[in-house]
Each structure stands twice: as C-alpha cells, then as structure tokens.
Amino acid sequence: MALARVDWQDVSPHVREVIESRTGPVRSARTVSAGKHSAVALLLDSSGGRVFVKGLRTDHVGIMTQAREAVIAPFVGAVSPRLLWWVEADGWDLLGFEWIEGRHADYRPGSPDLPAVVEMMQRLGTITCPDLPEVKRPEKRWRKYVDDPAELEMLTGSTLLHTDYNPANVLIDSSGTAHLIDWAWPTRGAAFIDPCVLVYRLIADGHTPATAEAWVRDTPAWATALAEAIDVFARANARVWDELAAEAPEDRWKRKMSEVTREWAESRRGTARTSR
Template sequence: MSLPGSPRLPYARLPAALRAEIDAALGSPVVAVSPRQGGFSPGPAVVVTCADGRSAFVKAVGTPLNPETPTLMRAEAEVTARLPATLPVPALRAHLEWSEGADEWVALVFDVFDGEAAPLPWTPETAAVAVAGLTELARSGTPCPVAGLPTLAERVDMPLSSWSGLAADPPADLDPWEVQRLDWLGRVPDRLAAGGWLDGDTLVHGDLRADNLLIGPGGAVAFVDWAWAVRGADWIDTVLFSLDAAAQRGVDPEWLVGRSALVAAADPRQVTDLVLAMAGMWAAGMRRPAPPGLPTLRAFQRHFHAAALAWGTRRVAAGLV
C-alpha cells in the first residue's frame, strides 16, 4: 500500500529561477534528486544532494499548481521556524519566495532526518513506535512553546461543525446511521467545547498521517508538515494518528489508543466526539469538487470518512458517549 497523496511536479520542472535560489540557499548546486511520495501538495518533495556532498529536504509549490497550497507552506514555515530544537522536528534552513507576474512560488529547505515513512499498512509494532513518539511530543510540547498559536477552536470551528451543514441539506447518499442521528451529530462541537479540550495548552500537530511522520533507527520519530499546528489537548494527535492507522488498515484504533496514557486520561466521550467530528468533516469535504492539482483528495477523504464512521459507531455502540 502506497502513501496517500496527490501527483507531484518533478523537481526539474520548477521554475529555473526558483531552483537557482534553492542552490544559493544551500550554498552548493543540486546535483541529485530523490523524490519522496505522499502528501496533498502538487509540488515536489525531494531529498537533494549538492555538489559539495551535503543533503537537504526541499519542498516547493506555486499558485499555478494550486492557489491555496503556498499559503499553507508559509504557515508551515512560520510554525517550524519557531519550534524549539528540542522537539523531534527537522530544522527549517530556508524559506524562499519567488514570483513572476501573478504566479507565486514558495520553497522550504529542511535538514534531512535519518528515517523513512513507515511502510503501509501499519503494523502493531510500527504504530506503537509512532504512539510512543506522539506521547513524548505532547509532553515536550506542554505548555505550548509557540506563543500566539491559535487554539483548535479558533482554527477549525467550521470543519468541526460540518454535521450542522449536512443536517441543513442532507445528501441523498448519507449513511443510514448518520441520517438517524444528524441532530445529535450536529451538537458535537458544543459537546467538545463544553469539555474544554478545544482550548488546551499542548502543541498539537493537527494533521497526523503516515506521510507526516518519519521513523528512524532505534525507534526515533520525527514529525513534519506543521501547517495546521494549533494549541489543544495533549491526546488529540494520538487520536488523529489512530484514525490514520484505522484507514490504512493493519491496526485496530481501539487497541492503539489503549496504549496511550494520554488518551487513557481523557474523557472517553470527548474522544468519541472528536472521531465523529472528523467523520463529519470528511463527509462534507468528500462531496465537494476536487481542488486544482489535487485529483486524489476527495477519494482520500471518502476513505477516511468510512474509517472514522466505523470507529465512531463502534464507540457509540460501546456506550462511550
């Protein structure tokens, strides 16, 4: 099973002027490129080797590929540059901007982490390594080390409220379980807010998937792609990662969260509501037209909606509400 993602532009097809700026930032021209797969950006993501033998990870995107992704990469650069070196995050070495007419391009250059994305499907062994890394990330990221980072409530209020929109105009192909509970599902954001987890003070990655974490020798884990970082409860990232494990198959998400002391200390009703909120977000997103340059995104959302709904209904049936 390959990492989920969209087709990426080859590095050689970046504008020549932008590649020249990357060479300058690296201090030596790029002589070899090793593409990396996964992720929903239409731009290249590559490990480059320079003429002087040094390596770096480079990602880039431009508005001709997708009009929104450059903004996300700027957000990623802003957050990553402010993360302390003690966190397991490859250091940002350069943030480059280049434009021509109305076209805007952004390139980010990072240190290379000695590791790879875990092979899919997840195994209990590799997923447990990821959960251990997430536990350490949450503990090291509390209190949140990035001043002024928005809370989860401030960043994702509308996506987490997707059930209300679906209830106002129910699609004909909604799952019967969803149809029977639309009003109750629409109150998920209120229940989450009442529980207080939306305003926690832990650094939350917010987009934990197989393509956003790397596993190295000895169980070392690094976390990349911080465009959606927020403040929230310390167990959120573990639940989001468990959704990925469920969607990619190979690991029971209940078994996985059962290994987390952070999730064990959380209100199980809140965990269920987060899973259901994500199911609603994907239920709405998967029905929209595909955005430019991201032809696989809606199929990905449909697949993850099915996994989140299956897990959420299982937790509801178990009385975890």
C-alpha cells in the same frame, strides 16, 4: 487531487540560483513522489549536504500551509526535521528542510513501527504550544461539526497537536526512531486529539476500533481524557470526512476515510460492525 510535480530541471534558473545560494551547488536532484499537496518536492544532494525542498506557487489556494510549517518548525525540532530556510522567489514559496533518511511508517497490525510512533506522539505532547496566529484552534476548526457549540469546550486546550497522522507523515529512520513531517495543520487544543487521530489512521490500515484504541489507551493524554470528550471529537471528525468525501466523490481515499471515521464514531456508541 495531487498537484503535478515540478522537477529540478524545470525550475527556473533564478529559483535554482536562489536555492543553491542556501544549499551550495546541487550535484543531483530527485523528485519525491510521496505526498499530494506540494508542487515542488525535491531531494537535493548538494555541496552543503542533503536537503528536502517543498514549495507552492504563492498564488496557490493552499499557500498558508507553507507559512504554518515555517512558523511551527522552531518549536518541533525534538520530533521533526529542522527547517533550514524559507524563501520566496519568482512566485514560488519554498521551504528547505533537513533530510532524514527513512521510510514511511507501517501502521498495519503487528508492525514493529507502532511503539515508536506512539512514543514520538508522547514526546510531541511535552512541547509547549506557541500562541501564534497561524496555529489553528478547535473552536474554529470543528465548530461546524459538533452537535452543540458547548461541546467545543471539551476540545480546547494548550497542547501542540499535529492532527494528521497519515503514515506518509511519519518517517522511521534506521534506528527505529519516528519523525513527524508535514505540519500543515498545527493546532492548539486538547491533548487527546492527536491520539484520536492516530486511532482512526490505525483503523484505516486494518486495526479494529478496539485494537486501535489499545495502542493509545496508556498515553497520559488518552488516559486522562473524558470518554465524552473523545466521543465529541469522533463524531465531529467523522462529519468532517463525510463532507470532504461528498465534495470529491471520485476520490476513493476520502471515501475510505469517511467510512473509517464513521466506523470508529459508531463503535463508541456500540453500533459498529463486529468484523471488517
């Protein structure tokens, strides 16, 4: 469920003061509607420039995602907006990011954004993954969802993974360059996992499993992966989404993702429907 957004005028005077001590006086503020998991999502136009501020209450169940974004930010500047500051004030945990003017990526078949998204994903694949406690590990993240614990070995690796290629997490700027945002689930694992995540997101936006896989099949991460390892991830990921959908049956988006990920996993066994 999406969190209710807090507008700039509803932020406490002390929190506004703390933010402006980093941005300079704020001339205008706009609440950003995209995204579900931040109570504060503000575009601030200040004397120091434009800044995107996102935040959660420090007692929120998802507060660890703020720390994950903060600690991974110094490593992902080649593909993501820079983190300018991280501060806690009056029970709020707040991140201030460089604002990138752009729009969310279009994943539909025929979209001109797709080559830029794949290129950005490959740039990310060249970044050394830091060994940080906040970075997730496949052997813990997907342990519940494999047929045999031994299969987890195929998901391990040293690649820095984003693992959430929701098109809302990809910005396309005026030059056509793709930028990756919302690092809530950074993971250190096998290089082919991010291409897998992009595949099922493409299917969700109208691609067939075959055409979705065609977009990533020439990437080194996919081309060098064992088909069996991709199958393991596809099955495990489908079970994750089945569980999420079962926990929130009223959430149509989670139900759709459950259907999409199962369709992809089944297609790799040759049992998926031939038409959508």
